[in-house]
Amino acid sequence: MRTALTRPALGLGLALSLAGCGINSIPTAEENVKAKWAEVQNNYQRRADLIPNLVSTVRAAGAQEKDILTQVTQARASASQVQLSGDQLTDPQAMANFARAQGAVTLSLQRLQEAYPELKSQGNYTTLMSQLEGTENRIAIARNDYNQAVQSYNTQIRTFPDAIGARIFYGAKPITPFTATTPGAETAPKVDFGNAG
Template identity: 35%
Template sequence: MTPVTWALVGVGALLLVSLLVMYNRFVRQRTLVDESWGGIDVELTRRHDLIPQLVDTVKGYAAHEQALLTRLVEAREAATSHHTDSPAHRQGYEDSLGGALQQLLARVEAYPDLEASESFLALQDELTNTEDRIAASRRFYNGNVRAYNTRVRTFPSNLVAAVFRFRPREFFELREAVRPPVAG
């Protein structure tokens, strides 16, 4: 074999190795994005599971807030039934749930007995912790999506992405975290 042939074989081997490395990196990043979405899903499910307990606790103290409690339960059911949707589609349901939950927590101020209830305070604390975990999971997920999307869109890895159909992923944002009103 001539030196030119060896050079062509070497370049071909180098291109093949580069292609394999890029492909494997895409697979690892996509898996990381999927795994981090699972973390968000776990925390959102935890929030969904707290809603019935919160509704039952509030019912005992604020029976005439029935319309708000019904709205909260309906928002929870909608969010729960769409848990397999894409992040962008699921975002609207989670925002509706968060809005209803925030409205309920704001109305609780009118019920001093409820605000002093140990079970309500424990639920409120658990909800605050869950919201913090949702925010942390969201940041982790969105960071992984940003890194993956950057790789999908930049040269030369965008060529590999196009050939193997690696598509950009959606970010997941919520309007704002649900927070109990600050006593003052």
């Protein structure tokens, strides 16, 4: 009779101890990080999709400054080639390469905006630049959400009792947060759409 009661009690005790060491919370936190990263990529893709429309609008307005159009197109193509999957989020070098490629797109768009003051009065250009500005804001928010999820995950896999389950069952490694790698990225760029009063 004692054995019949001991087995269920041991099973319950084992289940509670596993639950207390992150057996379920670690994969949940990791999937949250991956979902936040997918949102970052979604916003970068939105920006990449807008760029061809912007380039076409600028080309239609004039053939000057082809060099800047080429830079925008090349930066977009380069950024599209640098992919970062959820499984690579623990690789700081892969994260830096991705951030560098996306930073080049941002810089080329800033140069384009500065080089075409006469286009500010055209509706298509203004609309596209406004959409790109909104997309840049979405990117910033998505990166912030991703970094918060990374901080939570990294803290969870390093603190007791979840650290036990993270190491034993999952071999969890810290995930790399998104950091700015573009020189001068710590300073907000001056964006002037010509609509300030």
